Amino acid sequence: MRVVCVIPARGGSKGVPGKNLAEVGGLPLVVRAVRAARRAGTVEEVVVSTDDPGIASAAGDAGARIVMRPAELSGDTATSESALLHALGLLPGLPEVTVFLQCTSPFVDPDDLDAAVLEVLDGKSDVVFSALESHEFQWALGDDGLTGVGHSASFRPRRQDRAPHYRETGAFYVMRTRGLMEHGHRFFGRIGVRAVPPVHAVEIDTPEDLAVARVLAPLADRPEPLDVDVLVTDFDGVHTDDRARVHQDGTESVSVSREDGMGVARLRGAGVPVLILSTETNPVVAARARKLGVPVLHGISDKASALAGWLREAGHDPRRVAYIGNDLNDLGCFTLVGWPIAVPHAHPEVLAAARLVLSRPGGGGAVREACELILQSKTLPNEGK
Numbered sequence: 001m002r003v004v005c006v007i008p009a010r011g012g013s014k015g016v017p018g019k020n021l022a023e024v025g026g027l028p029l030v031v032r033a034v035r036a037a038r039r040a041g042t043v044e045e046v047v048v049s050t051d052d053p054g055i056a057s058a059a060g061d062a063g064a065r066i067v068m069r070p071a072e073l074s075g076d077t078a079t080s081e082s083a084l085l086h087a088l089g090l091l092p093g094l095p096e097v098t099v100f101l102q103c104t105s106p107f108v109d110p111d112d113l114d115a116a117v118l119e120v121l122d123g124k125s126d127v128v129f130s131a132l133e134s135h136e137f138q139w140a141l142g143d144d145g146l147t148g149v150g151h152s153a154s155f156r157p158r159r160q161d162r163a164p165h166y167r168e169t170g171a172f173y174v175m176r177t178r179g180l181m182e183h184g185h186r187f188f189g190r191i192g193v194r195a196v197p198p199v200h201a202v203e204i205d206t207p208e209d210l211a212v213a214r215v216l217a218p219l220a221d222r223p224e225p226l227d228v229d230v231l232v233t234d235f236d237g238v239h240t241d242d243r244a245r246v247h248q249d250g251t252e253s254v255s256v257s258r259e260d261g262m263g264v265a266r267l268r269g270a271g272v273p274v275l276i277l278s279t280e281t282n283p284v285v286a287a288r289a290r291k292l293g294v295p296v297l298h299g300i301s302d303k304a305s306a307l308a309g310w311l312r313e314a315g316h317d318p319r320r321v322a323y324i325g326n327d328l329n330d331l332g333c334f335t336l337v338g339w340p341i342a343v344p345h346a347h348p349e350v351l352a353a354a355r356l357v358l359s360r361p362g363g364g365g366a367v368r369e370a371c372e373l374i375l376q377s378k379t380l381p382n383e384g385k
Contacts, residue, residue, distance in 0.1 A: 001044040003117055004091065005037040005099035008083040009059065010074050011052025015205050020055050020103045022210055025217035026340045026355025029103040029204070030055050034062040037101055040113040042121070044095075049087045081184055088177065097121060098177045100186060105130075105171030106213050107200045107220040116174040116194045126189030128174045131166035132201040135159045166193050169201040214352035226356070226373035228339055229320040231267060232307060233367060235278035235285050235298070237326035238343055241363035244282075252282055257363055263371030264292045270375055275310065277303055279329060304332030311336070324370055325350055326362055341370060 009030045013019040021028045027035075030048065037046040048059035049067045051074035056066045067087045072078070084100055097120050099113065108130075116128040137156075138149040147153070150165060172194075173186045180186065199220045204210050236242055240254040247253065264274055276289045278298040289296035300306045311318055322339035323330070326346040334340035334353045342354035343362040351357060360369045 001093070002096045002121070003042050003044050003099065004088075004095040004097075005040075005043045005046045005101050005113075006084050006087045007033050007037065007046065007048045007059070007064070007101045007103060008069075008080050008087075009033070009048055009050045009052070009055050009103050010069065010078075010083075011050065011055060012074070012076070014076070016207055016210055019204065019210075020050075020052075021058060022204075023353065024106045024204075024210070024213045025221050026334070026353060028058050029106055030059050031062045032106050033101050033103045033108070034059050034064045036108040036110055037099065037113065038063055039110040040099075040117070041110075042114045042117040043099060047087050047091070049083045081180070081186060085181065085184070088181070094177050094181075096177060098175050098180055100173040100175065102170055102172070104204045105169055105200075105202065106204065107202055107216070108171050109196065109200055109222070112194050112196055112200070113172060113174075116172065116192075119192050119194075120174050120176060124190075125192030126176050126179050127187055128192040128194050129186075130169045130171040130173075130196050130200075131193045132169055132198060133164045133195045134167055135162050135164055138165075166195070167201075169196060170203050171196070171200070211352075218351070218354075218357035224356075225377035226322060226339060226370065227320075227377040228272075228322040228374055230273050230275070230311075230314075230316050231322050231324070231370060231374060232275045232277055232333070232337070233324040233370075234303075234326060234330055235276055235288070236280055237346070237362045238324050239276070239288060239363065239367060241361065242326065242345075252284065254282075254284055255363055256288060257365055257368065259365045260367035260371075261292060263368030264294060267371040267374060268293065270378060272374060273314070273316075277307055277310075277333070279303065302332075303329055304336060307333050308336055322370065322374070324358070324366065 009020040020030045034046050037043050046064045048064040049069050050056050051069045060066050067090055073082050119125050119128050139146045140149050179188045202213050239256050244252045274294040276296040278285050279300055281299040285298040286296055297306050318336050319338035321337040323333045323337045324341045326343045328347055340354050341356045342350045343358055343366045358366045358369050360366045
């Protein structure tokens with residue numbers, strides 16, 4: 001193999017406990033890293049080096065080869081290079097190029113990985129790293145106070161007149177393998193840079209960084225095919241705008257979208273089952289389900305248990321199920337399925353846990369949008385890697 005990607009992912013983390021299994025956009029960070037590497041056309045194999053069985057299981061399910069790291073390479077003082085060299089030493093042969101990818105950078109574009117790899121393969125550079133281009137004025141504090149870094153305090157040229165400098169994002173480093181083994185370090189020879197956009201430069205070191213990444217995920221993530229076998233939806237806030245009209249006699253009514261009805265009909269016509277699951281006891285929920293021709297479970301206090309039972313009885317693989325929700329009582333269902341989906345006005349915790357945030361609002365085409373994404377996936381070829 002010419003190109004192998006190694007992802008070090010140990011279990012210990014002081015800043016964010018369990019960090020490499022923390023979810024961003026509904027996926028653990030280690031899974032996001034594996035998927036980004038596997039989608040890069042130049043990468044032939046992805047290896048995850050870990051000391052943690054949970055990380056090993058998640059990464060293996062995502063398609064990575066697992067290398068269990070010994071204790072002496074798993075502590076706080078162990079270098080990333082030591083994990084890389086250990087993993088490479090266990091491969092049947094040395095690759096020409098090694099990609100070092102870090103889970104702490106959740107938004108890696110496979111196209112950036114490919115561009116960096118090709119620069120090394122073509123002989124233009126021995127090392128290429130991801131970085132954020134910057135024209136900022138930086139300062140360093142020394143014994144004599146603050147001094148400008150790379151600029152004079154008395155001269156303030158315009159941004160367009162200043163040469164850029166680069167800040168490492170920590171996301172990836174692409175290296176000639178023999179150079180890495182010879183020097184024992186990620187930087188050697190001719191060094192190149194792959195500039196990435198600011199939204200891809202996020203690095204998670206603190207709980208606050210993790211919270212920011214979760215908010216950015218709907219904007220930063222490249223859309224994926226919504227390849228599932230079943231669609232389950234909440235009712236209020238998903239099929240409706242989460243408002244109810246109370247009439248003089250105490251009865252309630254809601255507004256729904258005809259677009260959603262057409263989407264459900266098209267999805268059912270393609271053989272994809274749809275279920276409505278709701279805590280609401282209002283008869284309107286059952287009435288809407290009858291109109292759509294889909295089964296309904298409503299008046300349910302424990303939605304996660306009800307969903308688990310329904311999936312088990314129907315024989316559906318939860319990993320191939322999408323669930324659309326909007327509020328805190330949907331979070332239990334989110335943990336069960338492969339595709340937790342939120343409407344855009346959902347509770348912040350629901351948005352953070354979602355793998356996909358729809359663009360259309362509840363009661364205004366959200367269900368239709370999800371149905372169309374599922375239908376599109378049925379016409380796409382399966383991912384080849």
